[in-house]
Amino acid sequence: MAEETMQQPPAANPNEPSANAKKYAWTVPPAKTAILSHRVERVDGPAKVSGAARYTYDINRPGMLWARAIRSPHPHAKIVEIDFSAAKQAPGVRGVLAWKDPGAEVMYQGDVVAAVAADSEDHARDAARLVKITYETLPFSVREASSKDPATPKIFATGNTRPGQATDVGDVAAAFKSAAHVYEATYDTQVITHVCLETHGAVCEWTGDKLTAWVTTQGVHGVRQQLAAALKIPEANVRVICEYMGGGFGSKIAADASVVIPARLALVTGAPVKMMFDRKEEHLDTGNRPSAFSKVRAGVSADGKCVAFEAETWGTGGAGQGAQFPLPYIYQFANRKRAHLDVYINAGNQRPMRAPGHPQGCFATEVLMDELADLVKMDPLEFRLKNLPPTAPDAMWGEYFKIGAKKFGWDKRRATGEGGKGHLRTGMGVSACQWGGGGRAGNAHVDILPDGSVVVKVGTQDIGTGARTVVGIVAADTLGVPLSTVKAQIGDTDLPFAGASGGSTTTAGISPAIRIAAGRAKEALLARLAPSLGGDASKLEIVNGRVQVKGGGKSLTWKAACKLLGQEPISIDNAWEPGLSSVNTSGVQFAEVTVDTETGIVKVDRVLAIQDCGLVIDTLTAESQVYGGVISSINFALFEDRLLDRRTGQMVNPNMEHYLLASIADVPKVEVMLMNMPERGVIGIGEPPTVPTASAIANAVRNATGATLRSLPLHPHRVLAALEAHKAGRKA
Amino acid sequence: MAQNEDDVSAVSRRDFFKTVGVSGLATGVLAATEQQAQAAPGTLGPGPVPVRLTINGRPYNLHIEPRVTLLDAVRDHALLTGNKRVCDRGTCGACTMIVDGRTVYACSTLAIETQGKKIRTVEGLANGGTLHPVQEAFCDKDAMMCGFCTPGFVMATVALIEKFPHPTPAQIRHELNGNVCRCGTFNRVLEAAAQAGGVNHG
Numbered sequence: 020m021a022e023e024t025m026q027q028p029p030a031a032n033p034n035e036p037s038a039n040a041k042k043y044a045w046t047v048p049p050a051k052t053a054i055l056s057h058r059v060e061r062v063d064g065p066a067k068v069s070g071a072a073r074y075t076y077d078i079n080r081p082g083m084l085w086a087r088a089i090r091s092p093h094p095h096a097k098i099v100e101i102d103f104s105a106a107k108q109a110p111g112v113r114g115v116l117a118w119k120d121p122g123a124e125v126m127y128q129g130d131v132v133a134a135v136a137a138d139s140e141d142h143a144r145d146a147a148r149l150v151k152i153t154y155e156t157l158p159f160s161v162r163e164a165s166s167k168d169p170a171t172p173k174i175f176a177t178g179n180t181r182p183g184q185a186t187d188v189g190d191v192a193a194a195f196k197s198a199a200h201v202y203e204a205t206y207d208t209q210v211i212t213h214v215c216l217e218t219h220g221a222v223c224e225w226t227g228d229k230l231t232a233w234v235t236t237q238g239v240h241g242v243r244q245q246l247a248a249a250l251k252i253p254e255a256n257v258r259v260i261c262e263y264m265g266g267g268f269g270s271k272i273a274a275d276a277s278v279v280i281p282a283r284l285a286l287v288t289g290a291p292v293k294m295m296f297d298r299k300e301e302h303l304d305t306g307n308r309p310s311a312f313s314k315v316r317a318g319v320s321a322d323g324k325c326v327a328f329e330a331e332t333w334g335t336g337g338a339g340q341g342a343q344f345p346l347p348y349i350y351q352f353a354n355r356k357r358a359h360l361d362v363y364i365n366a367g368n369q370r371p372m373r374a375p376g377h378p379q380g381c382f383a384t385e386v387l388m389d390e391l392a393d394l395v396k397m398d399p400l401e402f403r404l405k406n407l408p409p410t411a412p413d414a415m416w417g418e419y420f421k422i423g424a425k426k427f428g429w430d431k432r433r434a435t436g437e438g439g440k441g442h443l444r445t446g447m448g449v450s451a452c453q454w455g456g457g458g459r460a461g462n463a464h465v466d467i468l469p470d471g472s473v474v475v476k477v478g479t480q481d482i483g484t485g486a487r488t489v490v491g492i493v494a495a496d497t498l499g500v501p502l503s504t505v506k507a508q509i510g511d512t513d514l515p516f517a518g519a520s521g522g523s524t525t526t527a528g529i530s531p532a533i534r535i536a537a538g539r540a541k542e543a544l545l546a547r548l549a550p551s552l553g554g555d556a557s558k559l560e561i562v563n564g565r566v567q568v569k570g571g572g573k574s575l576t577w578k579a580a581c582k583l584l585g586q587e588p589i590s591i592d593n594a595w596e597p598g599l600s601s602v603n604t605s606g607v608q609f610a611e612v613t614v615d616t617e618t619g620i621v622k623v624d625r626v627l628a629i630q631d632c633g634l635v636i637d638t639l640t641a642e643s644q645v646y647g648g649v650i651s652s653i654n655f656a657l658f659e660d661r662l663l664d665r666r667t668g669q670m671v672n673p674n675m676e677h678y679l680l681a682s683i684a685d686v687p688k689v690e691v692m693l694m695n696m697p698e699r700g701v702i703g704i705g706e707p708p709t710v711p712t713a714s715a716i717a718n719a720v721r722n723a724t725g726a727t728l729r730s731l732p733l734h735p736h737r738v739l740a741a742l743e744a745h746k747a748g749r750k751a
Numbered sequence: 752m753a754q755n756e757d758d759v760s761a762v763s764r765r766d767f768f769k770t771v772g773v774s775g776l777a778t779g780v781l782a783a784t785e786q787q788a789q790a791a792p793g794t795l796g797p798g799p800v801p802v803r804l805t806i807n808g809r810p811y812n813l814h815i816e817p818r819v820t821l822l823d824a825v826r827d828h829a830l831l832t833g834n835k836r837v838c839d840r841g842t843c844g845a846c847t848m849i850v851d852g853r854t855v856y857a858c859s860t861l862a863i864e865t866q867g868k869k870i871r872t873v874e875g876l877a878n879g880g881t882l883h884p885v886q887e888a889f890c891d892k893d894a895m896m897c898g899f900c901t902p903g904f905v906m907a908t909v910a911l912i913e914k915f916p917h918p919t920p921a922q923i924r925h926e927l928n929g930n931v932c933r934c935g936t937f938n939r940v941l942e943a944a945a946q947a948g949g950v951n952h953g
């Protein structure tokens with residue numbers, strides 16, 4: 020994330036490997052490594068399966084109070100009065116807080132106005148209902164179309180829309196003139212919310228002027244900085260802890276109201292305060308993926324070369340936030356032009372969500388690619404190969420398409436619309452993704468203690484990707500000790516700074532620092548042991564925890580060797596250095612679906628995901644990231660949709676029964692092919708695999724039925740409408 | 752025309768099926784509470800009352816309001832925080848406990864109505880330092896990411912294996928269909944459940 024890179028000044032030449040990077044270069048895995056790149060079970064698995072892992076939601080402090088927010092029921096209103104008098108009399112109430120003052124405006128349903136703290140969660144809820152807030156309602160819009168309409172009165176202080184950056188490359192007009200085919204269509208994707216299973220929240224406790232905050236967050240250090248700023252206290256007085264967290268997907272980077280409110284209420288009540296949002300609050304006010312609309316015109320040459328692209332795009336990031344997305348995505352149009360408009364509506368603001376912008380841009384582009392391929396009568400895969408950027412280590416789509424086609428059985432794909440005769444039709448689709456990843460913000464501290472303990476401290480956090488395991492693997496593999504020897508400490512601002520876990524930057528940000536710190540620690544240890552083992556440190560090695568003279572001779576167990584350290588442990592710090600990590604990944608996915616043409620239900624039968632991420636640290640957990648990305652993209656394709664009622668401005672499905680998500684019965688057979696590229700160093704894999712599945716599914720539906728779905732999610736009514744339109748020879 | 756601009760707000764078939772699924776699951780819970788209600792003495796509450804629960808074989812004497820759910824009683828009063836609260840209304844399975852041999856959504860069950868029953872939470876599965884075979888399988892297969900849905904999935908899988916010691920793929924999908932995972936661990940949960948049941952579904 021941008022915030023993260025700002026905190027770490029870039030090196031003089033970001034690509035030039037440092038001396039340490041050369042010295043401690045990765046051993047090329049996996050044949051030559053003990054555990055690096057192997058299938059390693061996550062080190063905190065037993066804690067997670069047994070309930071021992073303590074999430075913020077699980078923190079209970081002596082004398083702890085519960086806080087509850089009071090939120091606007093209106094999509095747009097002015098606060099006239101806030102009356103706490105009844106709430107203050109309610110059983111168990113210990114403190115109240117006005118988050119906004121009378122006169123201020125609320126801009127969406129769920130905008131926070133006030134909060135209360137009470138001795139139990141139920142009492143806090145009871146009291147929250149008694150806070151009387153008088154509003155003067157104001158005009159609102161919850162539709163992109165009405166906000167865009169010049170006839171709609173101004174709702175937002177800066178206007179209802181804001182033009183985004185425009186692009187204009189080449190000679191678009193001439194290219195369209197020369198094109199053999201020109202095609203026009205409009206694509207759109209819906210707003211979805213993050214639905215973190217652990218809702219946003221924190222437990223805050225003051226000791227004198229020092230604050231300890233347990234926060235469910237993707238960035239302990241960033242939250243400390245923002246929390247200190249919000250409370251106007253020194254950062255040194257704030258400690259943020261996040262041992263385990265139940266999902267963030269981009270929504271848990273900042274110190275928002277879920278953190279600042281309990282901190283302030285803890286101060287006024289003199290007791291620890293816990294605040295965890297409920298499911299409705301989570302949907303309304305903790306971020307979302309913006310919508311994306313693309314009105315596209317594209318030109319192709321007779322031999323299937325994409326020559327011209329023109330698009331008008333818009334989308335909403337809520338009440339004042341942007342909705343940018345890349346377009347066209349990956350494929351090359353030599354001449355292209357685009358104008359974008361951010362549209363504001365009275366709904367909760369967007370936050371980064373797993374690969375921000377990419378799934379949206381990917382959908383419009385990939386569905387268009389299939390439509391263009393049919394226009395020039397080419398196989399969609401051939402057509403893609405013809406229009407990809409040149410193959411490079413960070414642009415491997417062409418190779419992956421070929422490998423995948425073979426593996427997936429692409430040759431069995433039938434022509435568009437020929438997916439069978441009965442009401443069940445099957446079809447295949449493909450799609451590609453790219454992501455930057457990389458990361459530079461990581462510091463590691465390695466201790467080798469005289470009793471043989473190894474402690475590795477990194478102030479990162481595990482958002483589910485397996486960061487704790489990555490820390491352990493890199494240190495253990497570098498030192499030559501078993502993974503169980505290493506105690507990885509993360510999730511605490513008392514540990515060395517690491518950036519927020521966003522943008523697939525964590526592993527690439529921390530691994531180089533750990534690799535070098537552990538390498539230096541090993542060297543220091545061997546130097547100390549040399550006198551006892553023949554005098555020459557360069558002749559020593561550590562294999563599976565045994566310190567030995569290379570090629571045979573004296574050896575010591577790890578414990579015996581560390582004992583020789585006496586009173587003084589080995590203690591080494593190192594920051595991230597260039598040369599052990601990199602940026603930019605590529606991937607492709609294939610999907611096969613069955614469409615029930617009578618009910619409109621789409622079932623995904625199988626998915627093949629081919630993905631690289633540079634050096635794979637742990638094959639097992641890296642694969643999990645790909646599985647997870649695929650599932651999350653299936654959700655985007657088939658289920659999720661934040662529905663707003665245009666007349667009341669209310670979200671009609673702020674729950675988990677009408678806000679649909681896949682369950683285990685919806686899950687296809689997924690095959691993951693991780694392309695290990697150890698020579699590129701560590702990059703990161705959290706976001707890219709969630710980009711392409713949805714488009715591959717939409718293309719597979721088109722292949723099966725001949726009906727083109729240009730609008731997500733593929734709910735049955737949409738599929739049926741598209742089938743109708745197709746039958747009638749209309750464009751849906 | 753782009754369809755999201757002018758959304759059809761009619762309930763889709765998929766919504767309809769999902770709703771039916773949810774009420775179907777809730778029936779079991781209701782049946783249990785009805786029985787209890789008949790046995791319960793006059794009116795209780797709204798203030799705290801003594802509630803005696805047997806959790807993982809241990810007695811807990813709690814002093815809680817009658818409205819407190821089993822989930823909140825276990826998490827906030829017995830301080831066993833392994834089972835999670837996610838939706839708090841019986842749609843996600845994160846709070847799944849086993850009460851008298853049946854899985855229940857603890858968020859949608861009143862604590863007071865589970866008195867005299869055997870309540871099992873995720874903390875009760877391991878035997879000292881030894882994980883339950885289902886827990887082992889979840890670790891082996893990496894059937895977790897953030898881990899917040901995991902205790903619920905583990906409990907549902909334990910109930911599955913107790914009901915069908917060697918489950919078929921259809922039985923696994925059916926019995927675990929009441930649990931949601933946002934990180935997307937489903938494929939690996941399927942593998943873990945198969946391993947725990949000693950079956951290989953390829």
Ligand code: FES
Binds near residue numbers: 835836837842858
């Ligand atoms: S928390 Fe009980 S079902 Fe979701």
Ligand code: FES
Binds near residue numbers: 265
């Ligand atoms: S592992 Fe994160 S929700 Fe399932």
